[in-house]
Amino acid sequence: MTSLPAPAQKKLGLVIDLDTCVGCHACAVACKEWNDGGDFGPLPDDDPYGAEPHGVWFNRVHSYEVAPPPREKAAASSEARGEPVPQMVHFPRSCLHCETPDCVTVCPTGASYKRAEDGIVLVDQDKCIGCQLCAWACPYGAREIALPHPKTSASDVHRKDSKRGTMQKCTLCVDRIYNETLDERDRQPACVLACPTRARMFGDLGDPDSAVSKVVAERDGFALMPEFGYRPVNRYLPPRPRRDGSNTAIAKEAAEEKLDTETLPPLLRWLDKALSR
């Protein structure tokens, strides 16, 4: 039902550490692989070997260049080039499983819905008519429509051929996290298990004592574009301040140091240095 469920205790979601993410795309591809062959798949690719390769992904990784506000001189390394050091931030983007998202309420068919029990936002592929209104309603770009007629290619022939034309999105791996056919350890989203820097965490953000809630609290995890009032569940941990060491005591020492001609040249100092082997 596209009317939102009463706010539930359990809020499953992801926490993504922008301080650690190196932008390797492992999460994006693991996601594509899990879901392409899974129950919410396929995630069709249009023209996969052609001029305009283009397909459905539930998780995509951006990268941003951040020019810090100019600082006073005597700072970081590339001050040699007289400008603040630009920072690069990698930014994975997938469904935030918002608490009050319009992507659910605008849906005319009830295909787009939010689970009462854990807050996961899903699309029922059997109900969706592909009107795309939910995608229009999502400010986070989490929804992508499976093109009705992907140009199939040699390697497509085997794939379960469902005439798509429906809206697809991150399922929070609902088909993994409760899956009793998987080892306990593997009942986590594919992207989380894949992440080589362990910059992705999964858990219940509704429970203040959960590991994810704790790290969000201690690292000031933030929600994206709160002004829409969708109340995202997923949180991003901001990049920690980069400690380029330029304003530490050691830096001052280095700055103030002047070559005093008093001390012996090192080799003379070492002449009688007796060492123990």
Next chain:
Amino acid sequence: MKPALSVIFFTVMSGTGYGLWCLLGAALCVGTYPIAGNGILVPLLFGFVLVTAGLLASTSHLGRPERAWRALSQWRSSWLSREGIASLVAYLPMLALAWLAFFPRGGSGVRIAGGLLALCALATLWCTANIYRSLKTIRAWRTRQVLPLYFAFALLSGGLWLWTWLALSPYAVIGLAFPLALLALSVIAAVLKTDYWRRIDAQPANTAGHATGLEALGQVRAFEGPVTEESYLTREMAFVLARKHSAHLRRGALMLFAVLPVAGIVVALATGIGWAALPAALACVAGLFVERWLFFAEARHAVAAFFPAPLA
């Protein structure tokens, strides 16, 4: 937003149809509609053609048209669902009218059916407008002008067609109050739309820094997008239209949906030549196609801010 032809066709054509039904129905309701029988039936059916063509076109926007019926279920929360229902309900008074039109004594029935038709048409327009109006992600569509504009445009173009029929029908009614009302309407539409354009031009675009929540760190610029080629999001929602193009198109639209109709009306009133109504109506519809294309093309979706700015 990438202008979707099916949706443009739908909103323009059905809009015109509902506008026509609305005015026809209202006129019948208050009893100011001058003619009966075929005099009712013809515009009624013309409206039917416009509305139905538009609705059918809109389903081609769907990935799964054969499931369109499912869209009727979520009227509690979804304007699209409500629009679907309203558009279907509107057929009932329309059919009733078509039937009653031939009863000499059908007076009160026609009045009631007419009134209902007018209400249903308005309701459908209201839903359509709200589908866009309700999207928080698209600033341009959150502006006050959107709702009145949908009504104004529908009534204007529908009205021009109704008037054209009256003028060209054997009864050859040009009248005075009605064309003057249309004239006022086109002026109002023109004013509203120019105001809309002024406002959206003033709207600041969403920024990468804001979208990513990284503003605090400094000036944020998208370096590499997730893919080097197009994706659904960049195609559909990061569509940008060069300013200079939009300026031309805006002028063209104004000319077509306001200036020419006004001219047509003036000529018709001055010379009494009913034929002047036809080009006015045609121009208006053409103008609405341009206006509706711009309505999408000029609307920036919040998600576009995540992506490297496409070269304009």
Next chain:
Amino acid sequence: MPHKNLKLNEPTGDEVKTTTCYMCACRCGIRVHLKNGRVRYIDGNPKHPVNRGVICAKGSSGIMQHYSPARLRKPLLRIGERGAREFREIEWDEALALATQWLGDIRARNPDELAFFTGRDQSQALTGWWAQQFGTINYAAHGGFCSVNMAAAGMYTFGGSFWEFGEPDWDRTKYLMLWGVAEDHDSNPIKLGLGKMKARGAKIVAINPVRTGYASIADEWVPVNPGTDGLLAGALIRELLRNDRVDFDYLVRYTNAHHLVIRDPGAADDGLIARDAKGKPLCAVRSPSHRPGEGRGPVVSSEAPLDSGLRRNDEQEQLGFALVDATQPDIAPLIAGEYTLPDGRKAVPAFQLIAERFLADDYAPENVSERCGVEAQTIRRLARELAHTAFEEAIELPIAWTDTHGRAHDTMIGRPVSMHAMRGIAAHANGFHTCRTIHVLQILLGAIDTPGSFRYQPPYPKPAPPGNKPAKSRRPDGTLTGNPLGYPQSPEDLLVDEHGAPRRLDHAFSWEFPLAAHGLLQSVIRNAVEGSPARIDTLFLFMANMGWNSAMDTAATRKLLCARDGHGDYRIPHIIYVDAYDSETVAFADLVLPDTTYLERHDCMSLLDRPIGDAEMAADAIRQPVVQPDRDVRPFQDVLLDLGARLKLPNMVDADGNATCRNYADYMVRHERTPGVGMLAGWRGADGSQQGKGAPNPDQLQRYIEHGCFFEAKVPEAGAYYRMANHDYLQWAQSMGFVGSTEPVTMQLYCEVLQRFRLAAQGHGAVQPPEPQRARVAKYFDPVPLWYSSHGDSAFSLPPQEDGAAATDGAPILARSPHPHRRKAEEDFPLSAITQRPMFMYHAWGSQNRWLRQIAARNVLYVHPRTLARHALESGDWAWIASPRGRIRVEVCAHAATAPGTVWTWNAIGKKRGAWKLSERAPEFVDGFLLNHLIGERASDRAYANGDPVTGQAAWFDLKVRLEHDPEPRVPGHRLEPADD
């Protein structure tokens, strides 16, 4: 009813098999989930030592590699012209018969006419052995164009290496310096490690002209100018020395810092280590009892002026100095001063020579700052941070251990400073010395194999350098006396003829590139065409895309592959190529042998090859076929053994000429390199109870499969650190067959081996370089690390400034006048152009992958915004990037986190139209580009290959370019205009 068909308990597949990933060389453990006999899902094996369950973008997309339309399906025989991609599919019997005939004739005639080179391959334990049995010296793998500078510099300095032969102590290090690393082989382990460091809040410093990936998350980014790291590291060393921030005791315990170096200019042993009768190195110790004149023990002669300008006051002159065996424990060696040897000649401790080099003003922060693009003050701070972390934040672990002198220690002191370096250092013509400089920096800090520092991964450390030398001759049965590759230790070990000319096709181990431990794959095609030193008959390539991204001057290389001689015959008569996919190089083969994918074959990651373990454990692994080929392809390793048997190569057939091994799987189990030592270390011995050494075990593979296709042997705790001199470790290593003895490994702060070659260049010894090479060898075989400009011989010309004009200042190192022609060239081509690995693509292979190519189907040239502005360009414009080798039309894009004098792009995204079964209009050809076309295969002086003069390492990153305008900057489209010559 909401979501009727929501299935929460679907099994992933109907079967799971473990194996080893090969979407890159990292070799992670994977679980392949099969559904109806097809691959449904691949994820990381949580138990695997390499990746601990994580999996990268490449690994997850392996499924689409396996089902790639670009896969070859049958052996191919060329019917059209070379390069025209016209083939006839043939049967394996025909293919193998043909290959056998070609190779058979060669072996009968002269085995060296076979050039057998392998690329991204990890069966060097097999291929090297095969080449040895065949008897050709012309064998190498891809390391020569990869990172041999790192391997060689490390092996000759401390018997280990960066690359994947060692790693930072991820759990304990407090400060990591990443020198020129974007991704590296240890793809997932490095990411796991960086994740751990981030979690602990340890500081990461990225030294790199470009800030992306790892550098993005680093606390500090040092945008060094390409090729100048040696100067930067040297300046750091200088700061440490000046401030006495050196772990002196570490030096005398584990390095040759105190060994006395003979100072007798002109003598045949000048610069060699002074040794006693037993050949033990000598060092000086103070012996107060002895007085000058007593003739007992040499003394410092007061009259002899000390080169080091050391003056001793009278009181000191009275003191006596004994020269003793430097390797014995519990002595108090001296590390400075000049001493007189028994024969009256002078000698100084190695450390003093190091100190003299780096204390020179050449390396003063002020003097390197401009060239490196790093502020002097930043350099000083970094040096202080290193020292602070190493000494003030030292770690002490309560781990008891015994050193190689039998002394028991109850703790382990740690210097928690670690470094990792890779191709940003390696891929320059000064990479060997730069890498050695970085090692010296680590060693001075006492930061090799201590808690928190850089650590060896078993089977390393090995002696520095390891004992194996390149084989030079053949036995009567035609086999080589040893492996064709190795570590030369003196001119006698070179492969040169009586005139000192190269014997190998790639000129490795010649006077051009004496320490080319991995060969020079990048020179093979050109030399084969030029017949230098001699024409060959067959070029046998495996898994190296020499027709494209692994070639320099690619356009020219592609011409060379088709070059004909006077009689109209191809100059390279036969080319056999083994690939699994329809790569660019396939087009040039006469015979194509299609390989399986990594999911369809047996393979082994052997300890005899490149290690997969980490510092805590020795590990090896296998691949098992998890699916059967649906086409007529065969595993290359099986084919190679089959060929060997058909050729009746020694050890590949038994007495009655039958193949000794059924296939590679059989070989992996039964082959013994030396008695008890085979390809796999796990479950050896008839009953599988032994590890490391032991008789072959028939069901060894079964045991591997049961265990997830890998084997791990934990290093005993007492052997955790100080492995160069840790008896507990060395004993274990010996039991595993990694080292021959438990002798300590002495780190070569001063590299005596280099001096042996230099002496030859100075006219000493039996084997000497030909005249033209003498100066070059004498210059670059400096036993003390040095820095020189990696751009040809203009060692001291200025780096280009971002505005293209050369900087001017009076710093000593810059004072020496540059060669005018070089300076000209630098003004013409002021920008450095480099490439980076995209984390989600593996060289050429990724673009056939429908998922990976969506992430990047084209590459652009990234340029600093100011550099763009100066060229009146903006992001999205198309312009030309030009070098002396030609020019390419590319799309430019601003990147502020790039050093202004540097431009860069992602490596190997651009493809050749027609390859990889991509459509004619794929962005990979229409818009993307390959930078290699602009990289000269010859160095600027053209006399030598474009590589490091010590190792031959290809200098990919010494490329200099300029940006040129295009009349229609907004019209897209890539174009190549090679230089016409």
